[in-house]
Amino acid sequence: MPIPKILVLPGSTRAGSHNVKLAALAAKELTLLDVDVTRISLTDYPLPIYEADFDAREGPPANAVKLKQMIMAHHGVFIASPEYSASVTPMLKNAIDWVSRVRERGDPTYAAFKGRVFAISSASPGRAGGLRSLMALRQILELGCGALVIPEQVAIQRADYAFDEMDNIADTGTANLFRAQLERLVEMARLMVRGG
Template sequence: MRNPKILVLSGSSRAASINGKLAALAAKKLALLDASTTRLSLKDYPLPIYDGDYEDKNGQPDNAVKLHRLFSENDGVFIACPEYNAGITPLLKNTLDWISRVSGSGEAFKGKVFAVGAASPGGFGGMRGLIGTRTILEVGLGALVLPQMVSVARASSAFDDKGDLVDERTAAQLDGVVNALLRATRIELSH
């Protein structure tokens, strides 16, 4: 059986993004466990805000088609997403909306295993936003979202110089998510 292919992205494209740091650490851990890991930045796939008139006139943008293909080619996806006003970022929501409009070969969401995490400078670690992300992926898009989640509170000081998590409990939480994602994708691959 081949190693699982996992796509890793952040719902923030900010250069100094703390969710980017969480995504980078998840990608490092997945690669160390022999997953074939692809790290993607949404900055490289700019998309207009979804608009039905735009789509009627122009169809789906090339970047939406490219992202649909990338999601389809992978067995699992890890998303680190900031919480904006207790919800998902407009960047990630718009990206998911556009991908959902592409009807290329392969499935971008259905039957795919997703794991989600968040980092926030606040004390709740973006947990409220994660609930919304889960609803969109599961209820809206038909993906399987693992119950294990990682939530990094006070994230401005949560990572050391090497990009590892300082707090042992949070680090163990991320390990649990990464291991669950690999386990679940391996089970899917064995079917």
């Protein structure tokens, strides 16, 4: 049976980012689950702020098409989402907005968000662990883009202290929840492989 391909994407590009760390941990754990893992950074897909007149005039930039194709080459997508002002980062939202506008020949609307499964988690130095960014991201992906997002999610609170010296999640209960989320993502991605 073909091996599911999982894309791992942090919503931050900051040096020392907790969510880049969480994404790296997800990639490490996913590799142990016998899937093909690709980890990317939005620094490799610089995009202007979405502007409808620009889109109407010139269409989505090459990096939006490249990112859309990268997502479409995978059966599952894990997003590590930082929280800014009780929502997602502008960089992540902008990337999703642009990708949602890309329509290549024969594509249905929101092609990048269909036929694959998404999982979302967050890390924040705050006490809520970025939970509100997950609520916003779930709304954007599910209601905005028609994506399937698994219910399992983890919000890593007090992120400055939450990782040990090996960059694993220090708290055993939280680490187990995170692993269970990734297992569920893989289980669902396997169904996507069979379906398509």
